[in-house]
Amino acid sequence: MGTVGKALDLLDLFTHQRPSAGLSEIARLAGLNKATCHRLLTEMESRGLVEQTGAAREYRLGPAVLRLASLREAAVPTREAAMPVLRALAEATGETAHMSHLVAGRLQTLAFAYSARHGMKVMMEDADFLPFHATASGMAVLAFLPGPAQQDALSAPLPRLTAATETAPEVLSARLPAIRANGYSETASTFETDVHGIAVPLFDARAACVGALAVATPVPRMTVDLRARILAEVTGAGARITLLWGGRLPPELANLWRAAA
Amino acid sequence: MGTVGKALDLLDLFTHQRPSAGLSEIARLAGLNKATCHRLLTEMESRGLVEQTGAAREYRLGPAVLRLASLREAAVPTREAAMPVLRALAEATGETAHMSHLVAGRLQTLAFAYSARHGMKVMMEDADFLPFHATASGMAVLAFLPGPAQQDALSAPLPRLTAATETAPEVLSARLPAIRANGYSETASTFETDVHGIAVPLFDARAACVGALAVATPVPRMTVDLRARILAEVTGAGARITLLWGGRLPPELANLWRAAA
DNA sequence: ACCAATGGTTCAAATAATGAACCAACGCAA
DNA sequence: TTGCGTTGGTTCATTATTTGAACCATTGGT
Structure with a gap:
């Protein structure tokens, strides 16, 4: 180095x-x-x-x-372009929405939006790195990354963040095909206790995964109905942000999400 | 290097x-x-x-x-803390307000705010560097910088940006004491033709100058009355931002600005 | 086919980075 | 007070990295 x-x-x-x-x-x-x-x-x-x-x-x-950030946003309005969609997602679901993107092999929180509907909500810290193995966003991204990158992300010693955190690379790897097939990932209490997450991947112009969009809900509030509503909203918002970023969905995913909505 | x-x-x-x-x-x-x-x-x-x-x-x-910018703003909310004051200044004057700060010896545009009052307004580009010798902000900062830094800023070959741009270091240096005595600086058409600027310096906790706050007005709209109003508003706003940044005004300046308001 | 760009790579020579040991200053406890 | 363990910062001989002319392979235009 x-x-x-x-x-x-x-x-x-x-x-x-x-x-x-x-x-x-x-x-x-x-x-x-x-x-x-x-x-x-x-x-x-x-x-x-x-x-x-x-x-x-x-x-x-x-x-x-x-200055650098301002210039970057002027050249590539990653954050500003997606913010309206993110806010709308938080509003539509009544929960906390957040967005992250891949930076040098790590998943970086880019922005988040709260809903005013409930007093109890999941709070986020901006500008931190998310662990792949313990977050819905991380697993959603990983599922759509090429094999070597997956191995790489799951090779380092994975910290157990809660009682429910899975840390065995083989187990985590084995989950990725299902996420890929579903078109979204879901976790509960693996990053923070009593926080449920549903995440979808975001893509660039070459249909390569570059980030994730997620909705975080307090576990006690989660119901079958709410889950269905979040899923429909987050897939729609994911497609919209990918479009705003000048990206395109992988064909299989486009079909999957059309069916969901 | x-x-x-x-x-x-x-x-x-x-x-x-x-x-x-x-x-x-x-x-x-x-x-x-x-x-x-x-x-x-x-x-x-x-x-x-x-x-x-x-x-x-x-x-x-x-x-x-x-991520870096987000982290910086979280640790030192330079921009976010000052934005309300900046917006209020634009509103109160009906003109374009902008704010810049010293970064490694250069004056960097930090933020700006427009007023909705007039269709014709001065437009700004964010995240660019301002020339000391040709802007009200630059001269305001320079006037409150230690001597060596002044020499340094006025030593490089100074570009003539408009017909009215002064480029002789001696002439510019000679103007600084007056600016220091007045507590503000004023330029007309020295950076962009038909743009008038009034700027005040901003200070840190050691009363060292770290930036400037300015109001930019189209020359045709400038009147004696407007000028007086801007001066009162910009000094007040300058004092407020300095305070928000945890800074303090040099004693002489505190008296000057109290008199102006 | 040719020319003039482009992005990128190579490797011996030149230069810059490195780190153990060193100061001075501070805070704290005996 | 003294002594200890910190701190931020500096020095300089040794070492390893950076450097740049020359080199490819492509691309786009004439």
Whole structure:
């Protein structure tokens, strides 16, 4: 791995839980020498990609990223184009809708929308990575990815996040064909306890899977009726977002979803 | 300059005018060898910071920047915190309000807001860099920056953007004390013809200037009355945003603006 | 068929990255 | 106070990576 990769990996250390970190901590987390880290950070700081807080001299993401994101959205309006559909999905189902996309082999939360219908709703954290094996979105994406990518995603040691989390790669792999055949994936309490998820894959112009759209519901509220309604809505919204992104559904899926709606 | 700096400099080549570029073009623009560029780009691509378009194999900003921006705003809500004030400023003045902040020595457009009052308004491009010498925002910031930074910003060859653009560093430098004394800066047709600008500086917790807030008006619409109204509104809004950002005004300025309002 | 682009690759030579050891400063407990 | 364990940051000889001229293979236009 080159120097640039190491520098960019440092950016992944910043999360919602850890919005800033000191030099030693960063070096420890990244497994790099303190001196190396310091050089990488100051170099990124000179371009505004990270900055140092005045007080504790901690590092955090810098203001330059705002320009990059703004430019990216202007060139490829991934988020803004899909937001109306996402909001409509939350409204139509009365539940929390969220959308994620593949970035460098990982599933990144892109946006979410809440419904105002219920006081109890599933809350989301934006801009975090979703584990493939424990989320409906992850499994939906995986099912439509080529075999090697599937193996890759399920090869790392998979954390058990709840009592219901399946962590055996063989078992998870075996589930993918069914998801592919159904055209959607479904999980309950595998990521967070008492959260039910239904997700559908999203595609690009070459009909390659690039993300997922999901509806998250508190398990106690789930009924057969609600499930059917969500399924119809999420497939429709999935088709619409894929279209907005300039993508197209794989032929089998187009037929499946037409039947569902 | 290190390898990381070179890689990050490539990101600055992407603008609204050039949202994507081919390998040779990037190498030419950056003044780097094609092979070097290719390695840097593929390394950034592996982290999702840039991506290649299927068609022409051109490179553009990748989806990873969305996560970074989202995380940055969650940690330091620069943009979101100020947006209501910005919108209110546009509304109160009936003109276009915009906000910019310093990033690695350059002035970056952060956000803007339009008023619905008039059909003719000044339009802005988000996420671009503003020239210090030709904009009210730039001069407002410069006036409150330490001397060396002023020299630095006015040392590069300054482009003449309109017939009214002043490009002599000595002349521009000489104007800064007056701006500092007034607490705001004003330009007319120096950046774009027939666009009038009034700008005030924004500050951080150490009362160091970190950005500017401005109102842009079509010259034909400008009157003495409107100018007075804008001045009162923009100073008030500037004080409010500085406060929202956890900053504080330099004492002299606090007095000046109190007098204006 | 030719030319001039393009994106991408190769490999010896040149250069930049690396990391153990080192400071200075701080906080804390004995 | 002293001592210990942190912290952020720096140094410099060693080492490994970056670099770039030259090279392919394609593509599009004349």
